[in-house]
Amino acid sequence: MPGISIKGIHMPESPIRKLVPYAETAKKRGTKVYHLNIGQPDIKTPEIALEAVKNSAIEVLEYSRSEGSEIYREKIAAYYKKCDINVTAEEIIVTTGGSEALLFALGTIADPGDEIIIPEPFYANYNGFATSANIKVVPVFSKFEDNFALPPVEEFEKLITPKTKAILICNPGNPTGYLYSKEEIQKLAALVKKHDLFLIADEVYREFTYDGVQHYSILQEEGIDEYAIVIDSVSKRYSMCGARIGCLVSKNKAVITTALKFAQARLSPPTLAQIACEAALETPQSYFEDVITEYVERRNTLVAALEKIEGVQVAKPKGAFYCIVKLPIKNADNFAQWLLESFNYKGETIMVAPAAGFYSSPNIGLDEVRIAYVLKKEDLLNAATILEQALKAYPNE
Known part of the structure; x- marks a missing residue:
């Protein structure tokens, strides 16, 4: 057999x-x-998103552009601007869920045998994505007793080798619910600049922060435009897990150009789901x-x-x-x-x-x-x- x-x-x-x-x-x-x-x-799910699909006048369900429809990407960029994140539609690639965005990111920045450092515990599928890409996950331990706060930068530095390509975080965290502070993000920013690494942030839970504390995106941090890659998704934000729409965001042109080749290889993200997500962006605060x-x-x-x-x-x-x-x-x-x-x-x-x-x-x-x-x-x-x-x-x- x-x-x-x-x-x-x-x-x-x-x-x-x-x-x-x-x-x-x-x-x-x-x-x-x-x-x-x-x-x-x-x-x-916001009614406006469901109605957009129900009322769609589409007669032929065509492919969309590989990077996602221009109108939708423009609206995503406008959403980010409201979050104090300045990116353009050209710096966004729409993906089939945040999962595909992460796969595109890993395929873009790492070769088989390369390493990604991730604070653990982490979203379980990161292990699966790394296996799929033949990349080694190098964990840095965060403590239950510290509510899973960012481990000391020195612990990261001990793990960096010539094979290290990136540090990956989830913020706010799945499975821990931990929210990294601005100061913690700045420590990571300084670290990736020092060692010439990418900083990938899975920010799909951006809206869900509690106790008066605001989310701070890596795309808000100055001086790391060439190092920063954000993974995002509508799944949790609008309770639209089944839409399977996410995006990869970076101001690094080489990253976007390369990730687009992966996007072209899989053809395009779902057309009807993009229509729903475009409408969802009009959801009131x-x-x-x-x-x-x-x-x-x-x-x-x-x-x-x-x-x-x-x-x-x-x-x-x-x-x-x-x-x-x-x-x-x-x-x-x-x-x-x-x-x-x-x-x-x-x-x-x-x-x-x-x-x-x-x-x-x-x-x-x-x-x-x-x-x-x-x-x-x-x-x-x-x-x-x-x-x-x-x-x-x-x-x-």
């Missing part, structure tokens, strides 16, 4: 999605499952204010409930809608599967994402899970109760 590629064998499973079959089986048994495992908001208020309440509700459970610790997030939770167990993968296969409380259980999959280093985060607080407050309280009862019943072998 023909063999599978080594790359395919080494491609990691998603800690977010790999337990789906167990969840589906639990549902078939009649168990209600609260999905805390995935960042799928229950917030309604009140929409975000309401959404942020809701997420703050959900965060506070969940964190307070978790902190009441014996043996549970939680890192309080400053942005996005995730938190890392440390549990009094030995192996979160086993626990998460047990929750779906063998446990229910009053006919209900929870699905969580084991956090080990968000680390690159082995045997780290084994007692941690990521929880997405994308459910209404009542459901989050029910989920916390189920977790408490599950921990009491779990054999923890």
Whole structure:
């Protein structure tokens, strides 16, 4: 029988999605499952975006331009200007989700065997993207006790080699919810200039910052135009995960020119989704204010409930809608599967994402899970109760 590629064998499973079959089986048994495992908001998509697709007069669903429609890119540039980020439509490439933007970025700046430094824990798919591009992830450890703040710059410098091409951050962070400060961004900016590296920032959660703290983009930092690459997406911003529209943004002309070749190879981003996203950019600020208020309440509700459970610790997030939770167990993968296969409380259980999959280093985060607080407050309280009862019943072998 023909063999599978080594790359395919080494491609990691998603800690977010790999337990789906167990969840589906639990549902078939009649168990209600609260999905805390995935960042799928229950917030309604802006009606203006849905109406734009419904009312489209398109008679032939044509290819769009490889870099995305000019009108949409102009509107994205106008959106960024409102965020105090000055870029032009020519410095934006529309992609099929933020995932494709990151793949384009990695393909543009790195060759097989090159290295990317990433503070861990990090978005699990970064491991998959790196495997796909034959790039080595070099993790720099951020501490639960520090709420996953940026590790000292000296820790980054210890890891830089001739193979290092970039530092990649997620800001605000998935899975930690940590929001990097302006001062932390400036430290990274100075570091990449000193060592002639790219700084890639996944900023898809830009709108979701809490407690009066504002997001600071790497594109706002002066002096690093040639070093900075931003990954963005509409998925979370407008609760449009299924649109699969993102973008790559950089003022480095060589980066844009090269990334465009990758964009041309895959032809074009989805036409109807761009129409929806173009309309979504007209969403009033009140929409975000309401959404942020809701997420703050959900965060506070969940964190307070978790902190009441014996043996549970939680890192309080400053942005996005995730938190890392440390549990009094030995192996979160086993626990998460047990929750779906063998446990229910009053006919209900929870699905969580084991956090080990968000680390690159082995045997780290084994007692941690990521929880997405994308459910209404009542459901989050029910989920916390189920977790408490599950921990009491779990054999923890």
